[in-house]
Amino acid sequence: MRRKIYASCIFLSVCILLQIDCIAQRTPQQKSKTPNIVIYLADDLGYSDSGPYGNKVVKTPHLDSLASGALKFTNAFANTPTCTPSRSTIMTGLMPSRNGSHANNVNGYPVSEVRPGVQTLPALLRQAGYRVALAGKRHIGPLNVFPFEWIPLSEVREPGHENTPGLFTDLSTEAVDKWLAQQEGGQPFCLVVSDHSPHVIWPQQAVYPLKDIDVPPDAIATDEYRQMRARYYTDVTKMDNNLGRVLESLEKHGFEGETVIIFTSDQGAQFPFAKWNLYDAGVHVPLLIKWPGRISAGTTEALVSHIDLLPTVLALAGAKIPAGLDGKEYMKVLLGKKQAHRQEVFLTHSQDGLMNITPMRGVRTQRYKFIENLSPQYTYRTHIDGARDHDGGASYWISWEQLAEKNDTAAAALIERYRHRPQAELYDIVNDPYELNNLAGKKEYNDVMQQLKKKLSGFRAQQKDTITGPILDIKSNWKGEGATKK
Structure with a gap:
């Protein structure tokens, strides 16, 4: 009898040791079903103005690398083509008429802010146990409805324009790196990195020669236009370098394997038939989503929009999705179980x-x-x-x-x-x-x-x-x- 008990104890001990060893051998992705989430939001980046989306002029090596391991959406749309209303759709899952932010920069009128009581991405993820931070550009309000942890010194003036009035604001990736270094891995985080590029003012010194600049059929090929487009492409590459440094920080601090990375833009670039318009140049946006080991790299033609991003992020986090949203999560598209999502998207x-x-x-x-x-x-x-x-x-x-x-x-x-x-x-x-x-x-x-x-x-x-x-x-x-x- 004692031999049987002894043998059973040995067997049980071996099983426990094997289980401990198995746990130790797991990758960071396997440690938790709750991933970290990084949303990188470019400012005024057109759909076709980067390498993953076919541009042959502008250099975006970091976006190219991200896209190689991500699911690339070819039919993703902003629901509205100006900064504050667009960001508000992303953060609320509601169209502008319902969230309240349906105009931009109307001083003295509360039409750029969401209504009090609207549920937002940071509030909902915090309820789900996430630490939720934002670096860089804000352009959402009122701030008490968006309970982000604001990363200190992540929004700075561009070098050389510290005392210049106007739109010379920049993202500090050093502040982002410092914040990531402080995360210990016990609590999942959602980090929104809101770049100021490629929003105007574009760099004065373009790195692309005018002879190489493409001119779309809704523009006139004057030297002045080519020069401005070269400056825009220079700012796109600047944004790409910022993205590269953030991705490097994630890898350096050990978060790459257990983090969902989402890259998109709030709307199209500041050209005559793009931003402020409902033409595709204004509302068709890039969207890349990477989750190592869970989302297969490839391309999808599924029709999605920015109001769908909040419920999808909540689904990725395993959080409860509120009823009554205009947006719909597209997890089955991400996991390759569905090829379609919407029949149409609405624009305003x-x-x-x-x-x-x-x-x-x-x-x-x-x-x-x-x-x-x-x-x-x-x-x-x-x-x-x-x-x-x-x-x-x-x-x-x-x-x-x-x-x-x-x-x-x-x-x-x-x-x-x-x-x-x-x-x-x-x-x-x-x-x-x-x-x-x-x-x-x-x-x-x-x-x-x-x-x-x-x-x-x-x-x-x-x-x-x-x-x-x-x-x-x-x-x-x-x-x-x-x-x-x-």
């Missing part, structure tokens, strides 16, 4: 201060896009053509105006298309990726337009989106340097 832009006051709404499917311009009676303006003290496009816009004055038909047509928007726009994105040929009013596309118009109308009703024009009283508030009626 209200205004940006007193410069851009022409609200628009849209719906995008895999093939078509319908845009409804809510105030076509107003001339479309942005900081590009309307702000002469703003180094974000005035130089090349003036060169285009000069060409138009000399009867250059291409320049004149581009300026006319930019300034005067029809009430309805319909595009076949597959055959017309730059959205140059408006199909609205063409008989053969009437059924498509009516279907999309009905979808958009139903969506606006569900959202209680009743905006039909500029938010502000233009006559009493306008100073004369922005939009004017036709």
Whole structure:
């Protein structure tokens, strides 16, 4: 009897030792089912302006490396094309009409901040046991609704512009590295790294020669335009270098194998038919998601949008997803169990201060896009053509105006298309990726337009989106340097 007990004890001891050894041999990814999460948010980066998305001019080696091990989305969209409203959709899983942040930079009016009581990403992840921090650009509010741990000194002035007024703010990756060094691994973290690049002001000294700069068909190839695009690409590469340093820090501190890395942009770049517009150049964004050992590298054409990011992050964290969100998690797409997610995404832009006051709404499917311009009676303006003290496009816009004055038909047509928007726009994105040929009013596309118009109308009703024009009283508030009626 004693021999049997003795043998049993030996057997049990061996099993325990084997189990301990097995645990010791696990990789960091196997230690916990709860991953760390890093969301790297570029500022004003266009979909096609990096190596993973086919750009042959700009150099983005760190994005290229990240993409090689990530799931790359080719149909990811911002729901709105300006900074604060877009970031608010990411952080709330709600469209602007429901979260409250539906305009940008309207001083004195609470239309850029989310409503009190709205649930946000940092609050929800903290409830799930995460430490949640943000480095770099904020541009969300009110801050008490976004209970981030703000990483000290992560937002700095660009070297050489410490005392220069204007948009010369930079991300400090050294502050990010210092914060990561303090994490001990006992508590999972979510780190949002919010870069200021490639938002204007772009570096004055471009590293790309003008002869190599590509010119899309919705632009005029003046030297001034090529110079500005070269500066933009230089800032894209700067952003890529920042990303590389953050990825290096994750590896250095032992977090790479147990961290989900999400890379995206808030909206497109500051060019005439991109930011502030519902064209794809304004709302089509890069999206890379990497989770070593769990998400297979590859490409998906699944249609997703920024409102889907919050519930997906919560699902990755194993946290409860609140009811009533506009966004839907796409874990099955990430894990290769589904190839599709949405049939359409909805798009909205209200205004940006007193410069851009022409609200628009849209719906995008895999093939078509319908845009409804809510105030076509107003001339479309942005900081590009309307702000002469703003180094974000005035130089090349003036060169285009000069060409138009000399009867250059291409320049004149581009300026006319930019300034005067029809009430309805319909595009076949597959055959017309730059959205140059408006199909609205063409008989053969009437059924498509009516279907999309009905979808958009139903969506606006569900959202209680009743905006039909500029938010502000233009006559009493306008100073004369922005939009004017036709």
